[in-house]
Amino acid sequence: MQLMDILTPILWFALLGGVFGLLLAIAARVFAVKTDPRIPQMEEALPGANCGGCGYSGCSAYAEAIAKGEAEVNLCAVGGTPVAQRLAAVMGVEAGEIVPHRAVILCSAEKSEATMKYLYEGARDCVSATRLGAGERLCEKGCIGLGSCAAVCAFGAIKMKNGLAWVDPELCTGCGTCFKACPKHIIRMVPVKNNYVVSCSSTENGKLTRLACTKGCIGCRICEKKCEVGAITVTDNLASINYDLCTNCGACATACPRHIIVTVGKVELV
Numbered sequence: 480m481q482l483m484d485i486l487t488p489i490l491w492f493a494l495l496g497g498v499f500g501l502l503l504a505i506a507a508r509v510f511a512v513k514t515d516p517r518i519p520q521m522e523e524a525l526p527g528a529n530c531g532g533c534g535y536s537g538c539s540a541y542a543e544a545i546a547k548g549e550a551e552v553n554l555c556a557v558g559g560t561p562v563a564q565r566l567a568a569v570m571g572v573e574a575g576e577i578v579p580h581r582a583v584i585l586c587s588a589e590k591s592e593a594t595m596k597y598l599y600e601g602a603r604d605c606v607s608a609t610r611l612g613a614g615e616r617l618c619e620k621g622c623i624g625l626g627s628c629a630a631v632c633a634f635g636a637i638k639m640k641n642g643l644a645w646v647d648p649e650l651c652t653g654c655g656t657c658f659k660a661c662p663k664h665i666i667r668m669v670p671v672k673n674n675y676v677v678s679c680s681s682t683e684n685g686k687l688t689r690l691a692c693t694k695g696c697i698g699c700r701i702c703e704k705k706c707e708v709g710a711i712t713v714t715d716n717l718a719s720i721n722y723d724l725c726t727n728c729g730a731c732a733t734a735c736p737r738h739i740i741v742t743v744g745k746v747e748l749v
Contacts, residue, residue: 515546517569524565526558530633532654545570553577556653580653580668582636582646586622587678587739588692590642593621604630609662618691620665620680628657628666648743669743673722675732679739682715694739702731702740711740 521542529537533554535544544550545566552566553575560577567574594617599608605627613619624642636650637657644666646657658666665680677696681688685697698716710724711731718731718740732740 515543518542518546520569521545521566524558524562524569525555526562528557528633528652528654530557530652530654530656532556532652532656551575556580556655579671580655581648581651581671581743582653582655582657582666583669583676583678583743584622584644584646585665585667585676585678585680586620586643587694587741588616588618588621588643589640590624592694593618593642593692594690605660606662614663616691618681618683618688618695620663620682621692622665623663627660627662631656631660646743670722672727673720673725674727674742675720675725675729675740676743677711677718677720677739678741679717679737682717684716688716694737696739697737699736701734701736705730705734 518539522539525538525542527538531537533541533550533556535541535550541550541554545552552570552572553563555562555566556577556579559579560574563574563577595615596612596617597615599611599615601607601611603625605614605623605625608614608623608625614621614623616623622643624639624644626637626639626644628644629637629639633654633656634650634652636647636652638645638647653668653671655668658668663680667676669676679694679696681691681695683691683695685699688695688697696717698713698718700713702711702718703713707728707730708724708726710721710726711718712721713719720731729742732742
């Protein structure tokens, strides 16, 4: 076999490889998707938690939405004002003020303190349980207690104790993911500066509330009468706090005969 018989195929393969490589390089340049240079800058500024609290699937998706003008720069509750300011600097806009919030559970009754309609033995998530007669508790606004909120919390801020969700205020970032996950809609976002919450969601009258659990609001209005600044009012048998007016004096909590106006994070999680 002649030497050229061996070298000729090798040279052809090398030539073809070079041609195809050149074509691929040209195609990569021609069809390249141009990336907004601001997106990597914003991704670096964001906390990288990918919690979804901003309404997007993750920090990268949020950064892309900002760059396209589809989202504001102040939607990241985890990063708060510092992150909003950095994003605003990249975009050349004003950040605006971000009021930090934290999640609270508007229910006080552990499973042993609530009246049950039946014993639920289905799928262990709150959404499934709610579909069966609004859950096993007689109170239709009571915590289901199966931990769907805890499952979506990226920061481990929600724990389950005796069939009731509790939020650790030291770990809660106020992203709001748990609020969206709760099928009973009994999780609220409260400004961090405020210390008190009405830990009940029932709007039934006092008699029915007492039948449902040992800790529900009965709409007695004692808290409303004790508040000197008009920050707490009773509507539809349920007390609620206006956090713009609340001074954190605690008079309502002291006066409540049902002890359902509580300080945020009052229970030690074990």
